Amino acid sequence: MTTRKKAANAGVDALLGFEFQRNCALYLLLDDYDRFKGREFFLCIEHHDDFLFCYRTNCRSNIKEIHSYQAKKLSGNVWTINERFSEVIAKILEVGNDLISDPARKCPNYTHELTFVSNTDIKLNYKPNAKEKKDRKEEITYLLNEQNCKCGFNAIPDEIKEKINKKVDNFCKKKKITYHKAELDNFCIQWIDFPRNKNRQKDSLVGLMSRKFSHVSDPLAAIELLLSLFREVEAVYNQGKVVTLLDSSKRVEGDEVKKAIDIIETEQKTFEFWRNYSTELCHKFRVPIGIQNHHKNYIRNTFELLKDMSNNEHQIIKGFIRENDYSMDYHSHGDMFDAYVSDIKSQHSMNLKDIDIFFSTLCSFVEYY
Structure with a gap:
């Protein structure tokens, strides 16, 4: 069953603001390219989520695993457990449900990972109320930054998990949307060491290319070539506002990425x-x-x-x-x-x-x- 979304083309319509998501996708790909190059994969942009990496069987017939990313930046602040954070999580969990419903063929042991990724510090805080203080509950702060880059939801302290659960539940009730709570088991949070300014982001990509591919004498030209692959698909509209992984026009095939790097x-x-x-x-x-x-x-x-x-x-x-x-x-x-x-x-x-x-x-x- 295909998924029809009112906002299916929102990212395309706001293309000028998409540099961070695009650059972030390339950063993650290059940073872990040794793992990517040995697998059969394709990348989708502005399709279900900001971007996602889909791993297939070697025969390409079935999808084995999907890593979906919602990439957000926050100017001059830190992420906390507030309404905006709850909205992001609610949308990410909905993506997980949509991926399960997507008609693309999947392996029996198919799995997915839903990641909120940001270049801004993420401060998850729990403060006990008066009654909880009497029960000797203490304040807990869980930070994601350069010292703790990524965690799964289930690795977060229970008190903070429950606070997030309540906040997202309340947000969904307020907006009268479905709370896909079961998808929290697949939810991850990731901090990425990436500049805020788009020009400095490109500089960071060039630096990463230089480190990972030290023999490349013109890393800027290499980055431009790879970004051109992404630009070709990010501006393609989801036809009829229907989002499905079967839509090859929204894909950057792994073979194209590997060929470009070759x-x-x-x-x-x-x-x-x-x-x-x-x-x-x-x-x-x-x-x-x-x-x-x-x-x-x-x-x-x-x-x-x-x-x-x-x-x-x-x-x-x-x-x-x-x-x-x-x-x-x-x-x-x-x-x-x-x-x-x-x-x-x-x-x-x-x-x-x-x-x-x-x-x-x-x-x-x-x-x-």
């Missing part, structure tokens, strides 16, 4: 390859000074052309390199690439300039060998 890494390897052999190759292929001075842009553009399946000549070159490894036949890179260019031209009719055939060959060679 391309980033291959580009970096190509830049390094060029630095090592540019003197020999520039002389051999008479590479103009203008291209030598802007080789990164030229290599990047070549990779873009090689990615596009409609560029037939580039696909021919890529296929030729994939099927023919000349690295054991020549003693210099100049001679090897000269043989590649010569053989490609002799076997295929090419309208590309020799310099473009060479760079396409170079990029393909680094990718495969």
